Amino acid sequence: MYYIGIDLGGTNIAVGVVDSEGRIIAKAETPTLAQRPYQDVIRDMALCTKRAIENAKISEDEVASIGIGIPGVAIDGVIVFCTNLGWHDIPMEAEFRKYIDKPVFMDNDATVAGWAEHQAGVSRGTNSSVFLTLGTGVGGGIVLNGKIWAGEHGAGSEIGHTVLVAGGDLCTCGKRGCTERYCSASAIIRMAKEACAKNPENAIMTAVNGDPEKINAKIVFDAAKAGDPVALDVFDKYAHYLALAVNNVISFFDPDMIILGGGVSRAGDFLLNGVKDRLPEYLFYPTLKQPELRLASLGNDAGIIGAALLGQ
Numbered sequence: 001m002y003y004i005g006i007d008l009g010g011t012n013i014a015v016g017v018v019d020s021e022g023r024i025i026a027k028a029e030t031p032t033l034a035q036r037p038y039q040d041v042i043r044d045m046a047l048c049t050k051r052a053i054e055n056a057k058i059s060e061d062e063v064a065s066i067g068i069g070i071p072g073v074a075i076d077g078v079i080v081f082c083t084n085l086g087w088h089d090i091p092m093e094a095e096f097r098k099y100i101d102k103p104v105f106m107d108n109d110a111t112v113a114g115w116a117e118h119q120a121g122v123s124r125g126t127n128s129s130v131f132l133t134l135g136t137g138v139g140g141g142i143v144l145n146g147k148i149w150a151g152e153h154g155a156g157s158e159i160g161h162t163v164l165v166a167g168g169d170l171c172t173c174g175k176r177g178c179t180e181r182y183c184s185a186s187a188i189i190r191m192a193k194e195a196c197a198k199n200p201e202n203a204i205m206t207a208v209n210g211d212p213e214k215i216n217a218k219i220v221f222d223a224a225k226a227g228d229p230v231a232l233d234v235f236d237k238y239a240h241y242l243a244l245a246v247n248n249v250i251s252f253f254d255p256d257m258i259i260l261g262g263g264v265s266r267a268g269d270f271l272l273n274g275v276k277d278r279l280p281e282y283l284f285y286p287t288l289k290q291p292e293l294r295l296a297s298l299g300n301d302a303g304i305i306g307a308a309l310l311g312q
Contacts, residue, residue: 004066005306015045015052042096060100065103067307067308068092072108079106110157122257126143126255129255131261132249134261138180185216192212202231203223242271243278246279265296
């Protein structure tokens with residue numbers, strides 16, 4: 001049997017046909033066009049799924065289930081909220097099954113990415129792991145005792161909205177000082193703009209031809225790798241905050257492994273070593289064995305794979 005994984009994003013919908021080992025057999029994509037009624041978006045999700053099944057050269061009878069990763073919270077087949085799409089209390093399962101009558105499983109997109117790494121990626125074989133997705137925001141995916149853990153009310157893995165700096169910067173969620181405001185790609189850009197305003201003679205500004213609105217995380221990290229002092233200062237602050245966040249995860253969960261994923265993780269060993277170098281000064285009991293800190297291995301496919309394997 002095969003499993004369908006759907007990565008529902010604010011811009012695109014990506015669908016994959018996945019086998020029982022977590023391998024993607026075929027894909028299809030379509031624009032989300034989220035401003036439309038939810039019924040239209042779900043119809044296009046189903047049509048895109050049918051195309052992926054055709055691309056895989058299998059029949060719908062060979063599909064065991066549908067899994068969907070969403071940027072929000074879902075309970076009992078209903079999307080409770082999905083802020084990127086402006087959705088609240090959407091009957092996703094009932095609507096989707098009008099087109100393809102298969103069991104539908106849903107979970108948060110960061111959670112399914114963490115599940116993918118646990119089932120088919122870098123944390124495969126571990127008993128417990130915590131996945132941190134470092135992108136525009138910060139998400140979390142928690143696996144405890146070999147099972148997804150999202151709390152009693154579906155919001156247990158919102159690591160990005162734990163407070164890292166009391167009274168800190170205002171977050172999009174309305175609180176101040178959230179981890180997301182200090183450990184995301186958006187945080188890197190904000191810190192770089194602030195640093196460049198104070199000292200505009202640097203490699204970051206050279207790379208963007210003097211336009212700070214063109215700054216992105218990769219440009220900052222590339223300049224830091226090349227030894228630019230301003231970029232190195234920004235990276236040092238970012239790695240400090242991320243090490244604090246990782247330490248908080250260790251103190252609370254003590255998993256076998258912590259995985260860094262999302263766009264920021266493409267900085268590779270430069271990022272990983274930066275966090276590892278700073279982590280010891282924050283650890284509660286440094287002589288104990290600590291969780292292994294690794295980079296995610298499945299890239300953009302993690303959302304599809306993890307969603308698909310919800311149905312196993």
